[in-house]
Amino acid sequence: MRITCVGGGPAGLYFAVLAKLADPAHEVTVLERNPAGVTYGWGVVFWDDLLDDLFRYDPVSAARIWDAAYKWDEYEVRAAGKPVTHLGGYGFSLGRHRLLDILGKRARELGVDLRYEQELTDPAQLPAADLIVACDGAGSRIRDHDAEHFGAEVETGRNKYIWLGTSRVFRTFTFGFEETEAGWIWFHAYPFTAGASTFIVECTPETWTGLGLDRLDPAAGAARLGKIFERHLDGHPLDDAGRGWLNFRRVTAGRWDHGNVVLIGDAAHTTHFAIGSGTKLAMQDAMALADAVASFASGGETLSAALERYEHRRKAALAPLQRAARASSAWFERMPEYADLPAKRFSYALSNRRGEYPAWRYLLHMSTQGAVPRTVLRWTLSARRWNRARRRPARRLRAAVP
Numbered sequence: 001m002r003i004t005c006v007g008g009g010p011a012g013l014y015f016a017v018l019a020k021l022a023d024p025a026h027e028v029t030v031l032e033r034n035p036a037g038v039t040y041g042w043g044v045v046f047w048d049d050l051l052d053d054l055f056r057y058d059p060v061s062a063a064r065i066w067d068a069a070y071k072w073d074e075y076e077v078r079a080a081g082k083p084v085t086h087l088g089g090y091g092f093s094l095g096r097h098r099l100l101d102i103l104g105k106r107a108r109e110l111g112v113d114l115r116y117e118q119e120l121t122d123p124a125q126l127p128a129a130d131l132i133v134a135c136d137g138a139g140s141r142i143r144d145h146d147a148e149h150f151g152a153e154v155e156t157g158r159n160k161y162i163w164l165g166t167s168r169v170f171r172t173f174t175f176g177f178e179e180t181e182a183g184w185i186w187f188h189a190y191p192f193t194a195g196a197s198t199f200i201v202e203c204t205p206e207t208w209t210g211l212g213l214d215r216l217d218p219a220a221g222a223a224r225l226g227k228i229f230e231r232h233l234d235g236h237p238l239d240d241a242g243r244g245w246l247n248f249r250r251v252t253a254g255r256w257d258h259g260n261v262v263l264i265g266d267a268a269h270t271t272h273f274a275i276g277s278g279t280k281l282a283m284q285d286a287m288a289l290a291d292a293v294a295s296f297a298s299g300g301e302t303l304s305a306a307l308e309r310y311e312h313r314r315k316a317a318l319a320p321l322q323r324a325a326r327a328s329s330a331w332f333e334r335m336p337e338y339a340d341l342p343a344k345r346f347s348y349a350l351s352n353r354r355g356e357y358p359a360w361r362y363l364l365h366m367s368t369q370g371a372v373p374r375t376v377l378r379w380t381l382s383a384r385r386w387n388r389a390r391r392r393p394a395r396r397l398r399a400a401v402p
């Protein structure tokens with residue numbers, strides 16, 4: 001097969017690797033508009049579920065990613081005016097540059113034709129190929145060119161954010177909240193090498209304009225943020241990679257294929273950074289698409305059936321994470337409402353922002369930590385028992401209906 005991937009991010013490079021591994025006779029080309037070694041952003045986080053999948057699909061690149069990854073082992077919550085709290089959990093992080101370097105090298109070793117500084121400028125003129133993989137990111141030109149067919153919807157988040165880096169190496173994943181004269185502003189920071197951390201700053205639009213961040217150039221803006229977060233940075237500067245302040249754009253495409261064109265990664269769906277999963281999902285898309293293409297190439301099914309199966313498999317896997325991402329970004333949009341909670345309750349509310357735990361389990365956990373009075377837990381458990389008893393006859397009745 002002749003396969004062209006438009007975009008050399010994690011989705012495109014990893015799919016190219018897997019397609020070549022599946023059949024070295026495939027002619028696989030990746031077109032990337034940036035020069036080699038140039039990309040946006042800083043470190044990204046992931047967990048061992050991604051590592052398990054990576055080792056299953058390509059142990060060689062998985063071992064390199066594992067070797068390069070930085071491991072952190074808890075969440076630290078620093079909210080101004082409250083004692084620092086610690087939440088359990090561990091994860092990994094890796095610089096985007098390093099990840100793309102590992103994947104690019106692996107792709108080249110396997111014989112992928114990797115072409116940098118090759119921008120697809122006219123999506124109406126796609127290169128001749130049996131399969132075009134549109135892995136050109138959240139602003140996908142290929143998707144937008146056929147917007148009606150792909151049914152892309154874009155929802156713009158309310159908060160402002162900026163993806164910065166710093167030479168201050170945080171000990172672990174750290175959330176820091178500061179109250180300014182214009183309202184609350186906070187960061188999500190984590191180390192990704194022994195010499196650097198990601199530092200994402202977020203705030204409401206009112207705080208953003210109130211602090212004058214909308215009017216400052218990048219250097220002055222980074223200096224202003226450095227001053228606000230001074231006590232966390234130990235004199236290290238903040239570095240703006242040049243993308244500036246943005247609002248998160250949640251993109252969802254209704255359909256992911258059109259003839260021989262298929263969307264993967266951020267081109268098909270974006271996932272808010274508050275749950276740190278976009279790269280993982282992009283690479284897992286690549287895995288599912290590689291399985292589908294292998295099935296088509298072996299004569300098992302038509303290309304359109306294989307692409308449809310890929311889409312269904314991925315949409316089912318994405319749904320719970322997208323719900324969690326929505327809940328999580330909504331929590332940060334309402335952050336100022338939680339600011340008056342005592343330290344422990346504030347951090348448990350933060351840790352439960354994805355809305356994954358039922359209220360009673362969350363309260364049980366908080367009460368064992370002394371973060372809510374026992375009476376609140378007793379009321380909640382009684383209400384739960386009463387509710388279940390009320391539903392029991394209806395359940396019995398339903399079971400009796402043939």
Ligand SMILES: Cc1cc2nc3c(=O)[nH]c(=O)nc-3n(C[C@H](O)[C@H](O)[C@H](O)COP(=O)(O)OP(=O)(O)OC[C@H]3O[C@@H](n4cnc5c(N)ncnc54)[C@H](O)[C@@H]3O)c2cc1C
Binds near residue numbers: 009041
């Ligand atoms: C602030 C922030 C923090 C994040 N943190 C995390 C995290 O901790 N963990 C995580 O898993 N995810 C994180 N993400 C999400 C993650 O960055 C993306 O989900 C991921 O990069 C998607 O990969 P992709 O390959 O689909 O797209 P991209 O990485 O965007 O790659 C697309 C590529 O296509 C190229 N391209 C675009 N148009 C063209 C064209 N016309 N011609 C040729 N090339 C083109 C681009 O230059 C780019 O290299 C974060 C995102 C943000 C914004």
